[in-house]
Structures are given as C-alpha cells and as structure tokens.
Amino acid sequence: MNPLCQHRFLYPPMICFITAQGYILKSYEPINFRIEFGNLSMLYTIRYSDWYFSSILIKVAKEELSRECDYELEAASQKRFRDFLSDSEGFYVPMVIDEISSKKVLTTELITGVPIDKVALLSQKIRDYVGKKFLELTLKELFVFRFMQASAICTDPNWGNFLFDETTKMINLIDFGAAREYPKNFVDDYLRMVIACANSDRDAVIEMSRRLGFLTGEESDVMMEAHVQAGFIVGMPFAKGGGYDFRSSNITQSISNLGATMLKHRLTPPPEEAYSLHRKLSGAFLACIKLGAVVPCREILLQVYQQYQFGNSKQPRAANCSTGL
Secondary structure, X not given: OOOOEEEEEOOOOOEEEEOOOOOEEEEOOOOOHHHHHHHHHHHHHHHHOOHHHHHHHHHHHHHHHHHHOOHHHHHHHHHHHHHHOXXXXXXXXXXXXXXXXXXXXXXXXXXXXXXXXXXXXXXXXXXXHHHHHHHHHHHHHHHHHOEEOOOOOOOOOOHHHEEEEOOOOXXXXXXXXXXXXXXXXXXXXXXXXHHHHHOOOHHHHHHHHHHHOOOXXXXXXXXXXXXXHHHHHHHXXXXXXXXXXXXXXXXXXXXXXXXXXXXXXXXXXXXXXXXXXXXXXHHHHHHHHHHOOEXXXXXXXXXXXXXXXXXXXXOOOOOOOOOOO
C-alpha cells in the first residue's frame, strides 16, 4: 500500500493537516438538513420567486448533499471513475484504500498538482492542452460513461478537484461525492439537443427541449425566443471547426442577460437531471475561460457524436441530428 494517503473524515469540525506519516486528514461536521435547508428554501424562494420551481432545486440539492456525505458511496464512485479513465491519456484517479476507509472516513492515494485555476499562469500551449482535456472529460462523462463527477449545489467549478501535474501532463481528479448517473434515453436526447444548438437549428432545439422537459409547448413567444437564443449561445463553442478562443468569450454574460426573461416566463422547471448536468457543462466552459484556452470544441463533440450509439427513441423531425458537416 502506498504510504502516502489522503483521508477524508465526516466528523468532527473542519480540519485539514498532514501527519508525520504523510497522510492528509480532512474532517467536517455532519449537515443538519432541517436547519440548512430551511435557510436554503428561503434563499431559493427569494432568488427564483416561485416556490414550486425553487422546491425542485432544493430537492435536487438535498439529494446531492446526502450523497456528498456518504463516503462509502463516494469510494464506489471513485473506483468506478478510476476504471473508466484507466486507459484515458492525461487523467488519473487516485486509488481508494479500502482497509482504512468506511462510511465516515475515506482514505485514498495522495496525489499532487496545482489547481486548474493556477494553470492560467502557465504557457498558452499548456493552457490549451488542459482546456482541451477538460472539455474532452466533460463530454466523455456525459455521453460515454453517462456518469458524471459533480459538485453539490455550487454553480462554479471547484478548481481544487482537478490538480494538474505539469511534469507528467496529468490531470489528477478528486472528490466524487456528488457523482451521479444519467438514464440512456435522457442522454440520447440531450446529445441531439447539443448538436441542434451547435448547428443553430431552431426547430430541433424546440423539439428536443419539449422531449427533454425544458418546455411544455405552451410557452409565450418571448419565452420561446429566449430559450432558443440561450441554446444557440451555449452551442457557440461547438458551432465552427478549428479552435474556439475562450479568451474573448462572452457566453456567461450573454446567458445572464436572458436569465431574467426565462425565469419570468418559464412554465415548467427543467428536468432534475439538468441541474447537475448544466453545472458541469458550464463548469467546463468557465474553466476554459479562466485558462484563456483555445479549444477545438466542435471536433471534440463530433468525435463523441460519431461514436455514440443511440437507443430506440425517435429521431427529431427537424434536423435528424445532422452534424451539418
């Protein structure tokens, strides 16, 4: 067994230190769901104005935090990711040390590296490499593994969960507490939706949005237009071949400008799967923006799409999910 291990403890208060044996010890208090989610309910209700929609967010957040506090579940997820990425160049998932792990303690192999946001200080070549690998990983998690590393509640990525070793050009992955699986039929249609957004195919975006549950079909023209434009904005990095320059990207601001309209006119909350999925995709974009990376996004998406095996669900009438190439 590797003597250098990382420990995560569920109890007692937050603490983090390195022992003489080379262990990293982490600990935090268990969450009082009733108190914390009472406050969270108030926050979401103020932010989103409609209790029905905010209650869905709270339900998803509670489920994610429950998974986050179960170290046996996290250990299983980490082992699963380690298997998934065993043959993937540029990624490493540390080994779980079962003998000294439990429901309240997680012990893993200790890995080193700098958080992804510190990579922004390195050369453009390295930043482009890391940005490309980050997007590759995100699309693999969703469309190949259908199992995704996520962060509970947070909308911004936790840079410390991705540690880059410049010597080996390896991205070391940690923290799989909120990892979750996605149903095949949802992923099938979500890939079709991403392709439609990338191709600026309005009819396909609307059809897939209805099938996925983002729209009811009864929305106002204002809501429909805002939803479609938001899809096109998210699809911008995938719209053209060659490198997409995230240094000059205004994706986040453009989406923010449409947010108030969609919150005001939305008739149904997004499907539950979308909350963590959108955080992950936006996290990949935010990482690339933070890095100032130039990434061949369309080529990465097209490679995933061409190798993807769809189930038996109907193809959208509008575009038949054509890549447009």
